[in-house]
Amino acid sequence: MTNLATNLTTTAAEHADKDALRVNGQGVTYRQLHAMAAKVAGTLRERGVEPGDRVAVILPNVPAFPVVYWGILLAGGVVVPMNPLLKSGEIDFFFTNSGAKFAFVWPDFVGEATKGAQNSGTVVVETGPMGPNDFEGGEPISEPTPRDDDDTAIILYTSGTTGRPKGAELTHSNIHLNALRSAQVIQTMTSDDIVMGCLPLFHVFGLVVGLNAATISGASLALIPRFDPAAAVEVIEKERVTIMQGVPTMYAAILNHPSSDGMDASSLRTCASGGSAMPLEVMKAFEEKFGCVILEGYGLSETSPVASFNMPDRERKPGTIGVAIPGCEMRCVDLDGNEVPTGEVGEIAIRGDNVMKGYWQNPEATAEAIPDGWFRTGDLATMDDEGYFTIVDRKKDMILRGGMNVYPREVEEVVYQHPDVLEVAVVGMPDDLLGEQVGAAVALREGSTATPEDIVAFTKERIAAYKYPRKVWVVETLPKGPTGKILRREVHAPAE
Structure with a gap:
């Protein structure tokens, strides 16, 4: 061959x-x-x-x-x-x-x-x-x-x-x-x-x-x-x-x-x-x-x-x-x-x-x-004594939306291009139909007027349709670790 x-x-x-x-x-x-x-x-x-x-x-x-x-x-x-x-x-x-x-x-x-x-x-x-x-x-x-x-x-x-x-x-x-x-x-x-x-x-x-x-x-x-x-x-x-x-x-x-x-x-x-x-x-x-x-x-x-x-x-x-x-x-x-x-x-x-x-x-x-x-x-997975594997979780923070891989970092890079955005963390949100949906928590610059809808529209124009966040919510600040790194795993979408 x-x-x-x-x-x-x-x-x-x-x-x-x-x-x-x-x-x-x-x-x-x-x-x-x-x-x-x-x-x-x-x-x-x-x-x-x-x-x-x-x-x-x-x-x-x-x-x-x-x-x-x-x-x-x-x-x-x-x-x-x-x-x-x-x-x-x-x-x-x-x-x-x-x-x-x-x-x-x-x-x-x-x-x-x-x-x-x-x-x-x-x-x-x-x-x-x-x-x-x-x-x-x-x-x-x-x-x-x-x-x-x-x-x-x-x-x-x-x-x-x-x-x-x-x-x-x-x-x-x-x-x-x-x-x-x-x-x-x-x-x-x-x-x-x-x-x-x-x-x-x-x-x-x-x-x-x-x-x-x-x-x-x-x-x-x-x-x-x-x-x-x-x-x-x-x-x-x-x-x-x-x-x-x-x-x-x-x-x-x-x-x-x-x-x-x-x-x-x-x-x-x-x-x-x-x-x-x-x-x-x-x-x-x-x-x-x-x-x-x-x-x-x-x-x-x-x-x-x-x-x-x-x-x-x-x-x-x-x-x-x-x-x-x-x-x-x-x-x-x-x-x-x-x-x-x-x-x-x-x-x-x-x-x-x-x-x-x-x-x-x-x-x-x-x-x-x-x-x-x-x-x-x-x-991450476990294996049983007959060699069958069961996936436990993803080591990385990848979002799987309808079988398509969405990587938070890539989406964040685009959201950061918006002039009013100070910080952003993109995370997966549970979705009955697609498995996961893309969400973004955003901290805005002082005095900015951007709405969550503005940020969704801005991102939608610049990235493939399956990647842009369907839900954006504004937060005062994002959770950070001792080095100032944003802790994505501690970001959660608001309940509504």
């Missing part, structure tokens, strides 16, 4: 007329997907993209995403998937840091991306539902450009709890093996399966466990451009979806949507959940209502992503994240990296063929994250 795109060429040869993608009742076969990707690869090469060059993708879940994803890989390039909701300042950092030569961008986001590309010189290519517009030239590249197992295939940016996001470098081997295990061990996926593609493809869960696993298996991926419970119900029924993957908020949204009451979910066999802890009530109610099984697992961008899962062939323990998958070892360690006794709380450390190569051009952060060959996750 060298280039990850070999999975596409193999499946396109074996299942040429099988639908690779389904969207709005229309199909794109593996033969068509391969041909379109080969054209993209040829044009990229013609325009100077060499093996190892980075190319960004800023697209929703439309057929164009797999087309350009496989096209970049066929040309030997490195894919840099980005959230379409990012603003120009954030895009500028991603483009500049990765050195992306091109970016395939959905029409609605071209303006923001073009602003964000001014410093990096990244060429923005407007991309419609089926592929890039006005992007022609070069001989199609239908055979994958040779790459080594350890060459970088994807750079996934994870927001930093301190400062700037870091790019996790995932290799061709990382992704291939994780997708293979996701397909075979966890979901027992075959070419007869219809997989629900409601997770964003720019996110590691949707990209690897969805798109890559489906491609390896010759399964069809039924895409929803943006998650919406009514659309999800319709797709499950119409496409006869057999495998669903989602974050807990998606399962809750489908469960509680009126149109799901009469839903024919008889085709649904396996559901995989990750991204945050699945509330047991939601799990039980979903399984009862739709007659399927939800398997819960755990992973991170840095672990390609899957590290542990409740396996179909083993006892399922609801409330746990299961056991380590093949090729991966997990343990709970103390601050010195020593394993803690069974049942005691420690930080999850991971070693195996799913662990990233490192952070892109950031050896210090890599050394800190993987000090001894074991990747430190920052998540």
Whole structure:
């Protein structure tokens, strides 16, 4: 196994007329997907993209995403998937840091991306539902450009709890093996399966466990451009979806949507959940209502992503994240990296063929994250005597809003740009639908006139929509430690 795109060429040869993608009742076969990707690869090469060059993708879940994803890989390039909701300042950092030569961008986001590309010189290519517009030239590249197992295939940016996001470098081997295990061990996926593609493809869960696993298996991926419970119900029924993957908020949204009451979910066999802890009530109610099984697992961008899962062939323990998958070892360690006794709380450390190569051009952060060959996750958990892990809390103050990571520090940096703000602490607030919501406690400068609504509006303009605080409250002062550092853990939202 060298280039990850070999999975596409193999499946396109074996299942040429099988639908690779389904969207709005229309199909794109593996033969068509391969041909379109080969054209993209040829044009990229013609325009100077060499093996190892980075190319960004800023697209929703439309057929164009797999087309350009496989096209970049066929040309030997490195894919840099980005959230379409990012603003120009954030895009500028991603483009500049990765050195992306091109970016395939959905029409609605071209303006923001073009602003964000001014410093990096990244060429923005407007991309419609089926592929890039006005992007022609070069001989199609239908055979994958040779790459080594350890060459970088994807750079996934994870927001930093301190400062700037870091790019996790995932290799061709990382992704291939994780997708293979996701397909075979966890979901027992075959070419007869219809997989629900409601997770964003720019996110590691949707990209690897969805798109890559489906491609390896010759399964069809039924895409929803943006998650919406009514659309999800319709797709499950119409496409006869057999495998669903989602974050807990998606399962809750489908469960509680009126149109799901009469839903024919008889085709649904396996559901995989990750991204945050699945509330047991939601799990039980979903399984009862739709007659399927939800398997819960755990992973991170840095672990390609899957590290542990409740396996179909083993006892399922609801409330746990299961056991380590093949090729991966997990343990709970103390601050010195020593394993803690069974049942005691420690930080999850991971070693195996799913662990990233490192952070892109950031050896210090890599050394800190993987000090001894074991990747430190920052998540606290216990392990029972059968090897099942239960997450206790996040070591860091990350807020998980609807399965999307929001890092308080990043939001605080933006709030601090408001001229009236003296101090701010961003914290997570419990939310029935999204798990957590973003809140901010703000101390204002003397004589200032800003209202909480002003600060919400100010932040909303400058940061991705899922990150800005939905609730801001004004305080006299923020709690601080002996060194004057704001103690985020002691900040709590007012009761109303």
